[in-house]
Amino acid sequence: MSGLETALPPSSSERVTVNVDAEAAILAEAEETYQARKLGFWFWASAGWLVLLVLSAVFADLLPLKDPTATFRGVARDGPSAAHWFGADNIGHDVFSRTIYGARRSLAVATVATLVGFTVGGIVGLVSGFYRRTLDDAIVAVLDIMLAIPGLVLALALVAFFAPPGTASPTAQTVWATFALSILAVPTIARVARAQTMVWADRDFVLASRTLGTRNLRIIVREVLPNILPAMVSIAFIGLAALIVVEAALAFFGVGDVSGVSWGIMIQNGRSQVDRAPHMVLFPALFMFMTILSLNFIGDQVRTLFDVRESGI
Amino acid sequence: MAGSGTAHLREGQEDLLLQVEHIVVEFPVGRFGTVHAVSDVSFDLADGETLGIVGESGCGKSTTAKAIMRVPPPTSGRIQLDGVDLATLGAEQMRDVRSRLQMIFQDAISSLNPRRRIRDVVAEPLVIRWLESHRRSPLIRLWERYVPRMLRLWRHPLLRRVGVPLLIAFFVGLALWIAGSAFGTEQPDGTRDGGIVQAAGSVVMIASLVGLAPIVALYAVTAAVWVVLTVLLPVASLPRTYRIWRERKEFWQGAEVQVRQVLEDVGIDADTAMERRPHEFSGGQAQRISIARALILDPKVIICDEPVSALDVSVQAQVLNLLEELKAKYGLSLIFIAHDLAVVKNIADRVVVMYLGKVCEVGQPDELFAHPRHPYTEILMTAIPVIDPAVDPRVARTIPGEPPSPVFPPPGCRFCTRCPNASERCAEEEPQIREIAPGQFVACHHPVAAPEDRVADAPVLIG
Secondary structure, eight states, X not given: OOOTGGGOOTTOOSOOOOOHHHHHHHHHXXXXXXXXXXXXXXXXXXXXXXXXXXXXXXXXXTSSOOOTTOOOTTOTTOOOOSSSTTOBOTTOOBHHHHHHHHHHHHHHHHHHHHHHHHHHHHHHHHHHHHXXXXXXXXXXXXXXHHHHSOHHHHHHHHHHHHSOTTTSOHHHHHHHHHHHHHHHHHHHHHHHHHHHHHHHHTSHHHHHHHHTTOOHHHIIIIIIHHHHHHHHHHHHHHHHHHHHHHHHHXXXXXXXXXXXXXXXXXXXXXXXXXXXXXXXXXXHHHHHHHHHHHHHHHHXXXXXXXXXXXXXX | XXXXXXXXXXXXXXXXXXXXXXXXXXXXXXXXXXXXXXXXXXXXXETTOEEEEEOOTTSSHHHHHHHHHTSSOXXXXXXXXXXXXXXXXXXXXXXXXXXXXXXXXSSTTTTSXXXXXXXXXXXXXXXXXXXXXXXXXXXXXXXXXXXXXXXXXXXXXXXXHHHHHHHHHHHHHHHHHHHHHHHSEEOTTSOEEOHHHHHHHHHHHHHHHHHHHHHHHHHHHHHHHHHHHHHXXXXXTHXXXXXXXXXXXXXXXHHHHXXXXXXXXXXXXXXXXXXXXXXXXXXXXXXXXXXXXXXXTOOSEEEEESTTTTSOHHHHHHHHHHHHHHHHHHTOEEEEEESOHHHHHHHOSEEEEEETTEEEEEEOHHHHHHSOOSHHHHHHHHTSOOOOTTSOGGGSOOXXXXXXXXXXXXXXXXXXXXXXXXXXXXXXXXXXXXXXXXXXXEOOSSOOOOGGGSOTTSOOOOO
């Protein structure tokens, strides 16, 4: 396009006739985009499951559920029945009611931990990816060290050390468990945020913003952050799923507050009875499995949902 | 080519707006390497003029433009805008100047944030000016002064030059100490005496720790001050935030009028465009929008970094005409960077040809394009495709290969490795820019002969 003549036409018309083929191609592409943006059945199934679970966990007290701490006579280890939908455990607790109540703790601890990890990891990743150089090197070194320590071991060690079971109050144990989980979430989210920040901070619109004399904080918040959020939200959903597992594992190992009801505690209680009363482990495990699957599905879909087409042509 | 010098500068001329003198831009690569992106380039821009900068990819055109905008600032050199040297201005004073100096980019869509609406994108310069007009709290100003200094201190080469050897010494000492204790002679009580090796290890370790202590303390104290300031910052800026928040409606009313006006000026229908996002526009429209963003502060100089290279040919012409129109309407001066010579010929009043970070030739486009005097310019001209079936593309004079690496630029004239006219002198002595014809300047030891000296039947290379 470097011919002299080519640049000359001074008054070429704004209206350009688009030939039919090109138009069809554009329509096909638009259709494709629309299809990609449409959320499929599995997204809605996942979202439906999560909404149902969260609502029933939050309003468990208002639902006609049996008392999760009550022991019923003569039903210990019995399988599902009309009176006890998911059966009863080895001392006669209603498994259905405990599964619903157990969701409270599992979801609450994992959600709070993810939010904390999301905020801290997001800020760390943004700062690291935006300023680069020495600061980035230092932060990456710390993140690498955190990633090198097995997550479950770190969480177990932290909670067992700072809130030993038996001596610390239940609240302290729960708080420390949440804190330990949020520490696990930080490096993963920070890594994603950092990598995305590096990509977006190199774009011309950030340069354009710099040429205006925009301050770094505003560039980070207004130009970079909105672009990296989809990837971060996506990874946060997947991280939430992982933290639910870790929370259950902590409970399984008996650290954190084990006096209450949670999926991990239920599985721990039922593990020795799997041959005689598999429903004790099966139902909380199934709920956990479906929740994690849903979160992963949604995490994947969030990316497609927020994926803005960058070029109009 | 590739020469230095300032013979082409119009010193003393009254209406000079921007004077760029001896700017050098270098980037570190790897551990010891340096990219000599721009080496001693000078040019000036008169009021109302369009200066074209041409050259092949990687010749430092865009880096020069960015250096003027100070993203990043030049390594050395002077950039005078209205008598103020931008190269040495502090970041804060530079903010005041930026409204007079704007830039548009090659990839228009990429230069607009895909997540923001056109209204916000175009109003952004106004928003920045508005935000900056509110006085910042003393604590923020302290933070702004402190952080860059701290970062400079942290990156101070001395710390690394002293710290890294000390760190290595510490580990060597540790290794000696361990070796001594592991392989020393065994004592009656079962321990081992490392003897001189272990003692030397201890001494090295202690000495290196003594040296490291002040460095660690420096890092710790500066970091602590930074953390404290950062935590206090949001609180300290609350009154300012409140003032800004209170004014926002008033500001946006005014801003919307200006955004509308400037969008209409660049030929975008404001009503439909304002609420849309950049990906809904074509390349040409996006470039118009980014021109609108550059115009909204009513600047004096706009630096156009290959503004039409990424556009369709028909759209190129529209955008070029728009630039010409706006230049008259807003009283602009343009620095127009391109590798498309035809475009530059049409729009520029003066052309600078660059090669590998140096200036080759400067002149009026008509004269320069008709009678290029620098061998590189001449070869650039022959690279323009001629739309004429009678012309055999195989006879065009081209030069093989690519420009040499800017990490190791050739000594002497930087073009000497590919120049058809090169002699031994070219590899040793860098040519200085000199006036070879009235208004035409060239940096070459063996310039192409003037038209009147040419043999009659020599092919005329450019149309």
